[in-house]
Amino acid sequence: MSPRKPSTKDLTKEMIINEAHKQFITKDFQQISMRSIAKELGCSHGAIYYHFKNKAEIFYAILSDYFSELNNILDENMNGPDDPNTKLLNVFVGYMAFGLNNQSQYELMFIMRDSEIDGLSQEAANFSYEKFSQAVQSLSKTELLISDIQSTFIALHGFVAHYRHYVKNYEEAKEAVDVHAKFLITALTFRK
Amino acid sequence: MSPRKPSTKDLTKEMIINEAHKQFITKDFQQISMRSIAKELGCSHGAIYYHFKNKAEIFYAILSDYFSELNNILDENMNGPDDPNTKLLNVFVGYMAFGLNNQSQYELMFIMRDSEIDGLSQEAANFSYEKFSQAVQSLSKTELLISDIQSTFIALHGFVAHYRHYVKNYEEAKEAVDVHAKFLITALTFRK
DNA sequence: CTCCTTGTTGACCGGTGGTTAATAATGAGT
DNA sequence: ACTCATTATTAACCACCGGTCAACAAGGAG
Incomplete structure (x- = not known):
């Protein structure tokens, strides 16, 4: 039923939240972009939309x-x-x-x-x-x-x-x- | 010294302010764009930057x-x-x-x-x-x-x-x- | 009939949030 | 081993945004 182990996941919700949180210390909501999170995470910003709807x-x-x-x-x-x-x-x-x-x-x-x-x-x-x-x-x-x-x-x-x-x-x-x-x-x- | 009469001006500061003000009644600062003002005024948004610096x-x-x-x-x-x-x-x-x-x-x-x-x-x-x-x-x-x-x-x-x-x-x-x-x-x- | 100035345009820049077809990667069932 | 369904990812794309700027229209002064 689960054809792919979660352990293999490279990008996780947690990683995204952590990175967003990190930036949230010094920047506000408007200053943080999906692209800036993706860039720091080394993935495309589209990937984030797989884990979060917006x-x-x-x-x-x-x-x-x-x-x-x-x-x-x-x-x-x-x-x-x-x-x-x-x-x-x-x-x-x-x-x-x-x-x-x-x-x-x-x-x-x-x-x-x-x-x-x-x-x-x-x-x-x-x-x-x-x-x-x-x-x-x-x-x-x-x-x-x-x-x-x-x-x-x-x-x-x-x-x-x-x-x-x-x-x-x-x-x-x-x-x-x-x-x-x-x-x-x-x-x-x-x-x- | 003034090679063009002000009376000939089609776009004035006042017109821009009026239009912005009009939109300001129902929308907030962030929702109003230079383009939306220009569109309603029938000019290009670049023209507005001649009258206002931003x-x-x-x-x-x-x-x-x-x-x-x-x-x-x-x-x-x-x-x-x-x-x-x-x-x-x-x-x-x-x-x-x-x-x-x-x-x-x-x-x-x-x-x-x-x-x-x-x-x-x-x-x-x-x-x-x-x-x-x-x-x-x-x-x-x-x-x-x-x-x-x-x-x-x-x-x-x-x-x-x-x-x-x-x-x-x-x-x-x-x-x-x-x-x-x-x-x-x-x-x-x-x-x- | 130039020349200079005032205005205006529209292409362009780098950025945004969000979508989506294609594709890579993987494990399950046979 | 081979198929197949699923998960995850990419990159191109969309429609916006604020702002800049070379080009150009239009008109008055000389």
């Missing part, structure tokens, strides 16, 4: 790892020893730090959600938001409005979307991140 | 009008009869409404600020922020931190950047806009 599909696969990482950051903080107030701050800072340290990825995960990067990524983004939402509520002393939690989430995205134009990584925006996080905590705390 | 320059010209419009919205509100609290709310709502009603333009004005749309637009964006900043401070009873005003500005951008994926215009997000604006007012009000 460019977007390659990046879905990569993004899912990043969504996991972001979710892990949140989990580790929630399971940590800090008090609720510190944890809440850390959740906000964690999101912004992740966004600033993975700018190209963050753009595709939450900002660029357009026709090209559709369904699958959308779902992961919603799941990530759900985790965030529950975490924030559980750390709060009072019952929060879901609309306020969403406003907070949006404001975090806004920060990353803005600062990524001015800053290379989290380190360079540390203070601003802290200020923004505390700003949002104030809003959540005093909302009635 | 695609970005055409859109600078268009954006400057939108920056003016946004600044006018703010001015009209500030010069209006409302009390400071209402005005502050209207400033926030005004920004978000403008962003949601002019999504492609807003993206270029504040979100996409990348290599292609550089200097000139950046300057206009900074000026717009300055006006916003002064307006917010003048409407506040207490002395605000500039970092908090910036957090507010960023949170407004975040709202537009997020909701433009889900909504066609301001009308469709009216309630969420209102909630977000009040959320930000809370933060500004209770910050010490």
Whole structure:
């Protein structure tokens, strides 16, 4: 039934993803081309289309790892020893730090959600938001409005979307991140 | 000195801008091509490069009008009869409404600020922020931190950047806009 | 009737994402 | 061994893109 061993395969999905991922560290989605991946892999760009139906599909696969990482950051903080107030701050800072340290990825995960990067990524983004939402509520002393939690989430995205134009990584925006996080905590705390 | 009357010109900067602007209502920067503009204008796309040095320059010209419009919205509100609290709310709502009603333009004005749309637009964006900043401070009873005003500005951008994926215009997000604006007012009000 | 300038064209360049016929390579069944 | 179906790959091709540029049209000035 399988007339050709998988072991003989020279080009694998994994290799393609690895190469795309490698380039994704220094370049964004638009700057990476099927040809640049193929060139580095020593194959024709047509070959890639045998393994992935299009460019977007390659990046879905990569993004899912990043969504996991972001979710892990949140989990580790929630399971940590800090008090609720510190944890809440850390959740906000964690999101912004992740966004600033993975700018190209963050753009595709939450900002660029357009026709090209559709369904699958959308779902992961919603799941990530759900985790965030529950975490924030559980750390709060009072019952929060879901609309306020969403406003907070949006404001975090806004920060990353803005600062990524001015800053290379989290380190360079540390203070601003802290200020923004505390700003949002104030809003959540005093909302009635 | 001028061997050819301007009146004889068939293709003018204005015509090009008008056509680009027309397409800009329904398409975004990336979807509009020099060729699509030329085609609609009945000329070759090479001709456009006689009047504009590149695609970005055409859109600078268009954006400057939108920056003016946004600044006018703010001015009209500030010069209006409302009390400071209402005005502050209207400033926030005004920004978000403008962003949601002019999504492609807003993206270029504040979100996409990348290599292609550089200097000139950046300057206009900074000026717009300055006006916003002064307006917010003048409407506040207490002395605000500039970092908090910036957090507010960023949170407004975040709202537009997020909701433009889900909504066609301001009308469709009216309630969420209102909630977000009040959320930000809370933060500004209770910050010490 | 030149000459110079303003505009305009269309071919061209290097690049993109995506498709597809031909083909190489391989293992299974006989 | 030989066929056969399947998998994987190539390279040519498509229709686009932004941008450049030599050639050329058209008109006014001298």
